[in-house]
């Protein structure tokens with residue numbers, strides 16, 4: 001099998017997860033009758049310290065349901081210029097909700113300049129030139145980087161002081177929790193809604209859960225229906241999500257250790273500069289090495305990496321210690337070290 005480091009979304013369900021899927025009790029989830037979906041929603045809500053959960057097909061749908069539940073047509077949400085739910089989700093909030101994004105620059109550690117943020121929040125309805133800010137959206141982890149909990153508290157205080165709601169794109173909240181050594185509920189604390197993914201690093205083939213209060217999740221459920229996201233005997237896939245949450249979180253520490261080893265092993269190879277390593281992601285700048293040639297060569301030996309604009313490598317469930325050593329050796333060979 002190829003050593004595929006493009007993303008932690010490439011993992012495949014293993015035999016135990018597939019067994020759990022095959023044995024899942026199911027019902028019609030649009031009627032609320034699927035016991036496995038209900039169990040997954042409860043488990044995720046519980047782990048994240050919230051009242052309720054909503055199982056959806058993807059992180060994109062989860063973030064969109066949250067934005068639609070928080071904001072009305074003509075409202076604005078404040079979000080990172082490079083955040084997933086602004087830049088990489090096809091403009092869904094604007095197209096489908098008439099919600100105006102207010103994107104602001106994020107530092108490489110995933111933080112806003114809080115003074116700049118304060119200056120961009122519009123709360124005065126009488127200032128009729130502007131869309132009124134309703135929501136602040138953060139992302140944790142951001143490019144693998146765990147947000148500093150003190151920064152999160154300050155950003156939350158600022159948002160609350162201005163009357164804004166708070167959403168967290170916690171696609172990889174599990175990585176943040178494992179790295180900080182705290183329960184996921186602690187990372188989710190203070191947010192009205194949190195979107196978490198089961199298919200990034202945890203090995204499930206599909207699915208995300210949006211968690212929050214009963215009221216906001218009820219609202220999000222209506223939007224999921226409108227988006228065509230109501231699924232029927234979805235317990236078959238929800239079972240993979242339960243398996244992922246119960247078995248594959250603690251082991252993320254191994255992925256982080258492998259990313260650390262990868263970064264250490266690459267340091268010192270000529271033309272290869274490790275720009276950042278955080279949780280399970282390693283970003284590398286190439287100097288005097290053609291990224292396309294590197295990808296071609298790696299392709300011949302069964303290694304797949306993203307290479308634009310930087311080489312990104314993400315460790316996950318299907319990457320072993322030996323794979324990491326192979327990648328380090330191949331980098332060194334290619335660079336002629």
Ligand SMILES: Cc1ncc(COP(=O)(O)O)c(C=O)c1O
Nearest residue numbers: 058059060061084085139169171
């Ligand atoms: C931070 C973040 N949020 C949301 C998503 C969207 O998830 P999906 O691909 O399941 O729509 C991704 C996808 O990689 C992501 O990295």
